[in-house]
Amino acid sequence: MAMYQNINKSLERRFIKYTQIDTQSDPGSDTCPSTEKQKNLGLELVKELLALGITDAEMDENGYVYATIPSPTDKKVPVICFCSHMDTSPDCSGENVKPIIHQNYQGQDLILPDDESIIIKASEHQDLLHQIGNDIITASGTTLLGADNKAGVTEIMEAVNFLIHHKEIKHGTVKILFTPDEEIGRGVDKANLKKLGADFAYTVDGETLGSIEDETFSADGATLIINGVSSHPGFAKGKMESAIKIIAEIIAALPKDTLTPETTSGKEGFIHPVMIKGQVEQAEAQFIIRDFTDEKLTEHAEVLRKTAEGILKNYSNSSFNLEVKAQYRNMKQVLDLHPQVLAYGIEAIERAGVTAKKQSIRGGTDGSRLSYMGLPCPNIFAGEHAFHSKQEWVSVQDMEKAVQTIINIACIWEERA
Secondary structure (H helix, E strand, O other), X not given: OOOOOOHHHHHHHHHHHHHOOOOEOOOOOOOOOOOOOHHHHHHHHHHHHHHOOOOOOEEOOOOOEEEEEOOOOOOOOOOEEEEEXXXXXXXXXXXXXXXXXXXXXXXXXXXXXXXXXOEEOOOOOHHHHHOOOOOEEEOOOOOOOOHHHHHHHHHHHHHHHHHHHOOOOOOOOEEEEEEOOHHHOOOOOOOOHHHHOOOEEEEEEEOOOOEEEEEEOEEEEEEEEEEOEOOOHHHOOOOOEOHHXXXXXXXXXXXXXXXXXXXXXXXXXXXXXXXXXXXXOEEEEEEEEEEOOHHHHHHHHHHHHHHHHHHHOOOOOOEEEEEEEEEEOOOHHHHOOOHHHHHHHHHHHHHOOOOOEEEEEOOOOHHXXXXXXXXXXXXXXXXXXXXXXXXXXXXXXXXXXXXXHHHHHHHHHHHHO
């Protein structure tokens, strides 16, 4: 069987083209996509898919790209989807990205030319130690690179190109889905799964070579509102109960050595204030609550509630309201019902000559939402590192392995059908 080869550096050229299209999403916008410029990449992808002969490639009004690779086999094979997001993080500029290829990397620190204070240090990026002899792509120092998730988009497109040109490779029907707004938590809000018509899916948005993730955080959002007592500050003695000060006391009283992002790792969850606003009379804080089980989420929300109750005992005329809303849930609860999805992903990685590493994500993916929408969807590596920062980097050779893994997944589902 033919194996994927990065002929004429098509992978790097494709990736560089995509990174130079600014697709930053905007959490302050309520449109879909949140920024119109995301559609520029969508239109480019549709154009390329149509040029490959994929007749149904299209982008809908919300910026979602759909396409189908028909099956060349007579077998009845489950329909598999590969999904990546087109937007880049609002945390760091994605405008005028200037990708640089550092060929034949030899373990040195990478000093980025447009801002020499931005240094990708081998001592701080452990995965660089595994990249000796490989080609590393970075940005130039003033922007993020956009490997999150244009590495995944590139890898899917390279796999599509390969399967279209190698009709002898047997696979079932393969669906492609490119989404907007993943970075702001809205990546599959308007995905049309009926139109997509897939049975199982894989997001291509993971980090380290060989990683496959079947578990994400479960996530809640919490809004804490404090109703204080306002009075003229010149005559406030014994009357004023400042909501601003009360909410500050509550945040200060939350655990510091546990239950915070700064002090947790692995399977430990947290309560994290992400926004605060207010006046003397009323103040509001927004929190995100994260852990791997629903029970733990409930416990953490209770810590927040009890802390607020404890502080409010000192303010007899003030009150609080805590509202907790579910955001997304650990996809493992769904994927455990379909063990073959993960098993075939692991086998596909191993067939690419890479050791598979099963991991949990301290975050969410489009896959966790898709899994609960009825499309079981683990996450496989794209090779992106230090994302959401000017130090973002990706290895060409890791991306090549991701392309081969995607092809292998399609083949394994056909073999087992």
